[in-house]
Amino acid sequence: MILQIDVNSEKSLYTQIYESILLGIATGSLVPGASLPSVRQLGGELGVNLHTVNKAYRLLAQDGFVVINKKKGAFIAMDFSIDEKDIEELRESMTILLAKAHIKGLSLAETQTLVQSIAQDFTKEA
Amino acid sequence: MILQIDVNSEKSLYTQIYESILLGIATGSLVPGASLPSVRQLGGELGVNLHTVNKAYRLLAQDGFVVINKKKGAFIAMDFSIDEKDIEELRESMTILLAKAHIKGLSLAETQTLVQSIAQDFTKEA
DNA sequence: TTATTGTTATACTATTTATATAACAAGCAA
DNA sequence: TTGCTTGTTATATAAATAGTATAACAATAA
Numbered sequence: 103m104i105l106q107i108d109v110n111s112e113k114s115l116y117t118q119i120y121e122s123i124l125l126g127i128a129t130g131s132l133v134p135g136a137s138l139p140s141v142r143q144l145g146g147e148l149g150v151n152l153h154t155v156n157k158a159y160r161l162l163a164q165d166g167f168v169v170i171n172k173k174k175g176a177f178i179a180m181d182f183s184i185d186e187k188d189i190e191e192l193r194e195s196m197t198i199l200l201a202k203a204h205i206k207g208l209s210l211a212e213t214q215t216l217v218q219s220i221a222q223d224f225t226k227e228a
Numbered sequence: 229m230i231l232q233i234d235v236n237s238e239k240s241l242y243t244q245i246y247e248s249i250l251l252g253i254a255t256g257s258l259v260p261g262a263s264l265p266s267v268r269q270l271g272g273e274l275g276v277n278l279h280t281v282n283k284a285y286r287l288l289a290q291d292g293f294v295v296i297n298k299k300k301g302a303f304i305a306m307d308f309s310i311d312e313k314d315i316e317e318l319r320e321s322m323t324i325l326l327a328k329a330h331i332k333g334l335s336l337a338e339t340q341t342l343v344q345s346i347a348q349d350f351t352k353e354a
Numbered sequence: 355t356t357a358t359t360g361t362t363a364t365a366c367t368a369t370t371t372a373t374a375t376a377a378c379a380a381g382c383a384a
Numbered sequence: 385t386t387g388c389t390t391g392t393t394a395t396a397t398a399a400a401t402a403g404t405a406t407a408a409c410a411a412t413a414a
Contacts, residue, residue, distance in 0.1 A: 182331050282392080
């Protein structure tokens, strides 16, 4: 668990932590049930405050990707479920991305190819 | 040009204006060369400050969707071009969305169907 | 007992978001 | 010329967000 943080990124620190862990789960390097470092430990490794790590963990738990045990620490969730709200959020975010792509002339076929090439990184073995 | 703004939205006001105009272009209700309301006029209609509208216009111009003429006002761009940076940004944003979808069990086929259903709103006539 | 866990509380700084006015330079129409 | 409109710039203010810094708490585990 030596994920990278860029202090010069336009993205906030907790967002970078959130997305790193999210991608870790999606690519299989973080498996369900795996334990995450304590907020103090990861904060120390990354050179950020423990509250910044805690915020990332809290958001991950809110979104169902992580389970937090007050005394044992944070763990990757054992099972993931999708609900109507998830789909609605996905549709809304995807709409903005696809609008930009469409205006700039990207064809549907090209878009589907891009989607497939990204999804391959998730469906393949790590 | 009576677009909607929600002051209780989690999204910032200028982001809502930006995305509304973006979707207007993508769906065809705002055609290339069409003039946008002045920052004062749209600000008045929406009940927001002219600087808030100006920020949305500035970002739209930065991203190539709008052209600003200091004395004539803002217009939808006449032609749109995609560059490597656009594609890289699209890929990065898309990666996060697809990671969430994949973790929550959405299949590639289901994702492609969602993409197609959204894209239809852009390719069809308005 | 002791160390570790997430959590809570407080305080502080910096940035972002949004508003409010005012003024400017340039285009255009009367 | 006069007057109106355009985006822009400048300044100021308030609220929210982001991030850090410390300290303390309750409960688990060794």
